[in-house]
Amino acid sequence: MDQLSLSNPVFTAYAIAAALMILKGVAMSWLTVFRMVSENGGFRNPEDLKQTMANPRPHANQLAPNERVERIRRIQLNDLENLPYFLIAGLLYVTTEPSLLLAQILFYGYVATRFMHFAAYYTAQIHDIRAALWTPGSLIIVFMAVSTILRAVG
Amino acid sequence: MDQLSLSNPVFTAYAIAAALMILKGVAMSWLTVFRMVSENGGFRNPEDLKQTMANPRPHANQLAPNERVERIRRIQLNDLENLPYFLIAGLLYVTTEPSLLLAQILFYGYVATRFMHFAAYYTAQIHDIRAALWTPGSLIIVFMAVSTILRAVG
Amino acid sequence: MDQLSLSNPVFTAYAIAAALMILKGVAMSWLTVFRMVSENGGFRNPEDLKQTMANPRPHANQLAPNERVERIRRIQLNDLENLPYFLIAGLLYVTTEPSLLLAQILFYGYVATRFMHFAAYYTAQIHDIRAALWTPGSLIIVFMAVSTILRAVG
Numbered sequence: 001m002d003q004l005s006l007s008n009p010v011f012t013a014y015a016i017a018a019a020l021m022i023l024k025g026v027a028m029s030w031l032t033v034f035r036m037v038s039e040n041g042g043f044r045n046p047e048d049l050k051q052t053m054a055n056p057r058p059h060a061n062q063l064a065p066n067e068r069v070e071r072i073r074r075i076q077l078n079d080l081e082n083l084p085y086f087l088i089a090g091l092l093y094v095t096t097e098p099s100l101l102l103a104q105i106l107f108y109g110y111v112a113t114r115f116m117h118f119a120a121y122y123t124a125q126i127h128d129i130r131a132a133l134w135t136p137g138s139l140i141i142v143f144m145a146v147s148t149i150l151r152a153v154g
Numbered sequence: 155m156d157q158l159s160l161s162n163p164v165f166t167a168y169a170i171a172a173a174l175m176i177l178k179g180v181a182m183s184w185l186t187v188f189r190m191v192s193e194n195g196g197f198r199n200p201e202d203l204k205q206t207m208a209n210p211r212p213h214a215n216q217l218a219p220n221e222r223v224e225r226i227r228r229i230q231l232n233d234l235e236n237l238p239y240f241l242i243a244g245l246l247y248v249t250t251e252p253s254l255l256l257a258q259i260l261f262y263g264y265v266a267t268r269f270m271h272f273a274a275y276y277t278a279q280i281h282d283i284r285a286a287l288w289t290p291g292s293l294i295i296v297f298m299a300v301s302t303i304l305r306a307v308g
Numbered sequence: 309m310d311q312l313s314l315s316n317p318v319f320t321a322y323a324i325a326a327a328l329m330i331l332k333g334v335a336m337s338w339l340t341v342f343r344m345v346s347e348n349g350g351f352r353n354p355e356d357l358k359q360t361m362a363n364p365r366p367h368a369n370q371l372a373p374n375e376r377v378e379r380i381r382r383i384q385l386n387d388l389e390n391l392p393y394f395l396i397a398g399l400l401y402v403t404t405e406p407s408l409l410l411a412q413i414l415f416y417g418y419v420a421t422r423f424m425h426f427a428a429y430y431t432a433q434i435h436d437i438r439a440a441l442w443t444p445g446s447l448i449i450v451f452m453a454v455s456t457i458l459r460a461v462g
Contacts, residue, residue, distance in 0.1 A: 002156060002157065005249055006305060015302050018302075019243070019303045020299075022239045022243050025235075029235055029236070047281065048281045054282050080238075
């Protein structure tokens with residue numbers, strides 16, 4: 001049977017989790033845009049101070065860091081530091097032929113903790129909560145990568 | 155038939171688009187290097203002020219942000235916020251067995267708009283043009299991710 | 309034979325290299341955390357100044373950039389600019405059915421130079437050494453991407 005196809009329930013679980021994480025990651029770009037529009041600032045490019053339809057009354061302050069925009073950028077950076085590794089580690093893990101239940105727990109557990117991590121970061125919860133919600137996802141990636149190596153060399 | 159092989163025309167289209175985007179992404183690192191050399195500045199590490207063959211006459215200003223270098227870094231960051239998600243979403247989309255024509259439109263359309271986005275960003279076009287060239291690619295990723303979920307749960 | 313499965317020795321080499329690089333990438337997040345704890349600073353979020361179990365005596369300086377933390381963040385950013393492209397380029401390259409020996413040289417060569425690049429960056433070696441250790445990996449990605457395109461259109 002073809003492991004990397006939707007006829008494999010483990011791959012199907014991976015595909016759903018991966019697609020959800022991709023949508024989450026892409027949503028951060030859109031959220032940054034929405035924040036910049038609502039704040040009318042937090043821009044980064046000199047040319048963004050030109051008068052356009054989207055920016056009818058430009059002023060120099062629009063290039064100053066805006067904390068409400070910067071928060072979304074930090075969340076987005078946290079995604080970049082985590083999601084690409086999950087996306088590939090998950091794909092590799094599928095090829096180790098894990099049990100469906102364990103795979104579903106790892107894939108959907110990752111998705112669940114990342115969405116909770118987003119909620120905590122977005123609402124500026126204390127670091128300890130953010131860390132508690134980041135750690136399981138990071139350990140899931142480590143577990144899948146180590147499992148892949150053990151299976152590959154085994 | 156094996157979906158994820160070059161015997162599948164849909165995968166072949168994905169592989170070409172993905173490889174082009176990888177080359178584009180990697181090229182940003184080289185472009186950053188070329189810009190730092192031509193500007194003789196825009197460095198980021200304290201040790202880059204040591205006298206070496208590549209930097210025979212170091213001076214403290216070389217660590218100051220250099221707008222011509224920073225522009226390439228912003229373009230590179232924009233790639234990091236988009237390309238990894240495209241690369242995996244495209245792979246997942248191949249497994250949904252889309253029509254070849256639609257897949258080619260999505261994959262090559264993504265590539266085309268990303269190259270145009272680069273040209274607009276590199277030449278400092280106004281935000282509205284940049285946004286118009288970024289949006290289709292982002293929507294293509296969303297479309298491929300949603301299609302994958304619908305097919306996976308369907 | 310299924311190319312993207314652990315029954316294919318080329319894929320197995322890729323899986324080992326990719327998993328090692330994922331572990332390396334994820335380790336940068338943990339290293340950042342350890343550095344922030346040991347420096348008791350280098351934080352980025354306003355809420356990180358709240359008094360918690362992990363931060364019993366907060367002070368405003370904790371949000372100032374800390375060079376020992378920033379170094380790890382730069383190493384991590386360098387990973388983000390490189391590893392995702394390697395991870396996908398390597399997967400595509402497997403589908404071109406390369407010789408096992410060449411594939412192993414490229415995959416494990418990439419891993420080796422990235423670990424050496426980390427050692428050089430971590431210990432603040434001069435730019436010329438860092439560049440000499442970054443360049444082979446970047447060229448390996450380019451080679452794999454170009455090989456994929458040539459095979460796909462050939």
